[in-house]
Every structure is written in C-alpha cells, then in structure tokens.
Amino acid sequence: MALPSIGLGRDEIFDRLDRMKANDVRWRDGHAFTLAYSAGADVVAVAEEAYRRFSTENALNTDAFPSLRTLQADVVGIVGDWLQAGPDGAGFMTSGGTESLLMAVKGARERGRKERGVTTPNVVLPTSAHAAFEKGCYYFGLESRRVPVGDDWKADVDAMAAAVDDDTVLVVGSAPQYPQGVIDPIPGIAAIAAERDINCHVDACMGGVTLTYLRRLGHDIPPWNFEVPGVTSISVDLHKYGYTAKGASVIMHRSKQLRSYQTFLTDNWLGGFYGSSGVLGTKSGGPMGAAWAVLHHLGEDGYLRVTAAARKACEQLTAAIDATPELVVRARPEATLLAVGAADPSSLDVFAVADALWRRGWYVDRQGPPPSLHFTVNAVHEGKIDVFVADLHAAIAEVTAAASAGDQGAYGTVE
Ligand SMILES: *Cc1c(COP(=O)(O)O)cnc(C)c1O
Numbered sequence: 075m076a077l078p079s080i081g082l083g084r085d086e087i088f089d090r091l092d093r094m095k096a097n098d099v100r101w102r103d104g105h106a107f108t109l110a111y112s113a114g115a116d117v118v119a120v121a122e123e124a125y126r127r128f129s130t131e132n133a134l135n136t137d138a139f140p141s142l143r144t145l146q147a148d149v150v151g152i153v154g155d156w157l158q159a160g161p162d163g164a165g166f167m168t169s170g171g172t173e174s175l176l177m178a179v180k181g182a183r184e185r186g187r188k189e190r191g192v193t194t195p196n197v198v199l200p201t202s203a204h205a206a207f208e209k210g211c212y213y214f215g216l217e218s219r220r221v222p223v224g225d226d227w228k229a230d231v232d233a234m235a236a237a238v239d240d241d242t243v244l245v246v247g248s249a250p251q252y253p254q255g256v257i258d259p260i261p262g263i264a265a266i267a268a269e270r271d272i273n274c275h276v277d278a279c280m281g282g283v284t285l286t287y288l289r290r291l292g293h294d295i296p297p298w299n300f301e302v303p304g305v306t307s308i309s310v311d312l313h314k315y316g317y318t319a320k321g322a323s324v325i326m327h328r329s330k331q332l333r334s335y336q337t338f339l340t341d342n343w344l345g346g347f348y349g350s351s352g353v354l355g356t357k358s359g360g361p362m363g364a365a366w367a368v369l370h371h372l373g374e375d376g377y378l379r380v381t382a383a384a385r386k387a388c389e390q391l392t393a394a395i396d397a398t399p400e401l402v403v404r405a406r407p408e409a410t411l412l413a414v415g416a417a418d419p420s421s422l423d424v425f426a427v428a429d430a431l432w433r434r435g436w437y438v439d440r441q442g443p444p445p446s447l448h449f450t451v452n453a454v455h456e457g458k459i460d461v462f463v464a465d466l467h468a469a470i471a472e473v474t475a476a477a478s479a480g481d482q483g484a485y486g487t488v489e
Contacts, residue, residue, distance in 0.1 A: 107436070
C-alpha cells in the first residue's frame with residue numbers, strides 16, 4: 075500500500091482503522107484467554123486516557139520530562155512493596171516481560187564477567203521457563219542449559235544444582251511458570267544461587283500481582299519473592315494482571331548495586347554521554363502514565379477484587395474441564411493459568427478444538443509439548459465461564475464428529 079498523495083481526514087482514518095479491527099478477537103468482552111486482559115471498561119478507559127496524555131513524552135531523558143521520573147519511581151515503589159523488596163531494592167520499568175528477562179540475563183552476564191571473570195557464561199533454567207530467556211541467551215551470547223521439569227511440571231532443584239558449574243551466572247525459577255501454571259520451588263532454586271553468590275531471577279511476569287493478592291486474600295502461597303534469601307531479581311508484567319496498557323513491566327533488583335549491571339553507559343561517539351536503563355532508546359511515556367493511572371485507580375481494594383474474580387473464574391473453568399471426559403487438566407492451577415490436554419490424544423486433537431472455538435469467536439493459546447490448550451484466566455472472565463464452556467463442549471462435539479486435525483498455531487508469530 076502506498077502513502078496517500080493527499081492526506082485523509084480524521085473521520086476516514088478512524089473509520090478505516092475501526093474496520094481493520096473487525097476480525098480481531100473481542101478481548102474487551104472476555105473472548106480472549108491469552109494476549110489481552112481487562113478489569114472492566116472503566117479501567118481500560120483510564121489506561122487509554124492516561125496513555126494518550128504521555129504517548130509522545132520521551133522517557134529517554136527524564137531531565138526534560140521529570141513527570142516520567144516520578145511516574146516510574148512511584149510505579150517501581152509500589153511493585154517493590156508487593157515483592158517485599160527491602161529498602162535497598164531498585165528497579166526500572168521496561169517495555170514488557172521480554173525486556174525484563176533480557177535485562178535479567180544481561181545483568182547476570184555483566185556481573186559474572188566483572189566479579190568473577192566469566193567469559194563463557196551459562197544460564198541454568200527449567201524447560202518451563204519462558205521463551206524470552208532463550209532470546210536473551212541468544213542475543214547476549216550465553217549458553218541456555220535447560221533442565222527437565224518433574225512430573226508435577228515444577229523445576230527439579232537437584233537436577234538444576236547438578237547442571238550448575240563455575241560458568242553459571244544465573245539460575246531461574248518462575249512464579250508461576252507459563253506453560254502449566256505451577257509455581258517453581260523458589261527457595262530451593264535461590265539456595266543454589268546463594269551458595270555460589272550468583273544471580274537468581276524469579277520470573278513473576280504472570281504471577282507478580284496475582285500471587286501477592288491471592289496471599290492477601292488468605293490463599294496459601296509458597297514463598298516466591300524477595301523474602302526468599304538468594305533471589306536477586308524479579309520481573310512483574312503490569313500489562314498482564316496489573317490490567318494496564320501494553321508496554322509496562324517492572325524488573326526489580328535486590329539492590330542498586332545489582333541493578334547497576336543492567337544499565338548501559340557510553341560516551342564513545344560524537345553525541346556526548348548516553349545512558350539507558352534497558353533495550354530501548356526513545357521510550358514512550360504512554361505505558362508509564364497508564365500504569366501509574368491504573369495502579370492508583372484500582373488501589374488495594376481493586377486489586378483484591380479483580381484478583382479474587384480472576385481466581386474464581388479459573389477455578390470454575392478448572393472444575394468444568396474436570397467434568398469434561400474428553401479433556402484433562404495438566405496441573406492444578408496455582409495462580410490463574412490453566413493448561414488442558416486431550417484425555418485420549420488419538421481420538422481428540424485439541425488444536426482442532428482451538429480452531430472450532432475460534433470459529434465461535436474464542437481465542438485460546440496452543441502449546442506443547444505435549445499438545446495442550448492454555449488459558450490465561452483474568453478478571454474479564456468473571457461471569458463468562460458458563461457461556462465459554464457451552465461453546466467448548468459444542469467445539470469438542472464438532473471436532474469429534476468430523477475427526478478433524480487442527481493447526482498447531484503459535485504463542486508468538488513473526489509477521
Ligand atoms: C508473558 C510472559 C513473559 C514475556 O512477557 P512479554 O510481555 O510477552 O514480553 C515472560 N515470562 C512469563 C512467565 C510470561 O507470562
């Protein structure tokens with residue numbers, strides 16, 4: 075498509091944009107079990123309005139935009155409280171979970187190099203740890219040592235300890251891990267790091283908000299944050315269960331000293347001193363404004379309410395799957411993520427079920443191995459589970475009758 079020779083008017087622009095969205099998943103009314111989150115139209119509206127006010131402000135230099143320094147400091151402070159970071163805790167906002175994990179990997183590499191002279195660094199992590207760690211190892215030249223998870227899908231601490239050597243700069247656990255939604259044994263993993271004085275990152279991109287508030291609601295949540303000795307950094311995505319606009323995550327370090335390995339400084343060009351906290355240079359203030367606004371709009375009572383709603387919807391969905399003979403739950407959800415497989419994979423292709431659900435307007439994630447459907451249940455699904463389950467049963471009946479095979483799909487796509 076070529077640039078119009080004469081610019082279009084506003085109405086035409088927004089008309090065209092709206093028409094382009096016609097076939098997108100309707101996440102605002104709960105039809106997406108992945109990728110998009112909503113704590114209600116009012117919260118989305120606050121996020122969008124705050125985003126608009128800061129969208130062109132640039133966090134590359136907060137001398138020019140002190141408002142962004144304040145927004146970031148406030149947001150990081152709130153997340154630090156959630157994570158039980160002590161007074162030395164120090165963090166940054168990033169563009170998302172991926173950038174947070176890239177920075178965890180980069181920071182560990184720098185620390186290993188500066189403090190111990192490690193030149194061929196490796197990362198020891200369970201097979202369940204997020205794909206972004208793989209990206210980080212690839213980008214920054216570290217070896218990724220994947221260790222199989224146990225029968226309960228959780229990290230196998232003894233096997234991880236056995237995979238660690240003098241070149242290991244980072245061990246990883248997730249709270250919860252994405253694929254099956256269970257919480258890794260963080261104290262065991264962190265103890266490996268503490269013993270060798272190396273980094274331990276807890277990927278709480280999904281669970282950082284949820285686990286904090288489930289515990290405050292009285293659920294029995296195993297220790298996973300900075301209360302665990304040996305944990306050096308934690309990532310929390312605010313654009314997931316923080317219910318803010320896309321482009322907002324926080325990486326918290328146990329201390330400013332540990333955080334210093336994340337940043338980049340140079341004066342080796344003709345443009346003067348240049349420093350940045352993460353991957354980006356120019357950085358929109360939009361996500362910071364939206365995150366600040368949503369955190370303050372929801373408040374403590376709001377997060378208790380939306381976390382309870384998400385958990386209840388997840389429990390309802392889990393119970394409905396348990397009552398569906400064609401399907402099995404891979405693991406009891408420990409937060410709000412649920413993975414589901416076929417009871418008999420030779421007679422039911424779960425990816426075909428996902429195709430049939432999409433024809434009915436529902437978007438669910440597909441993953442494997444083993445072939446599974448994945449549900450990121452959030453507050454938007456409150457009151458929606460019954461309708462979904464009716465369509466799920468219809469989809470299973472349709473696929474079984476036609477003996478269909480489905481497309482494997484992908485959690486992330488390239489174009
Ligand atoms: C979503 C997620 C990530 C990656 O975050 P993005 O925001 O998609 O870049 C990393 N780890 C976990 C556990 C996640 O759920």
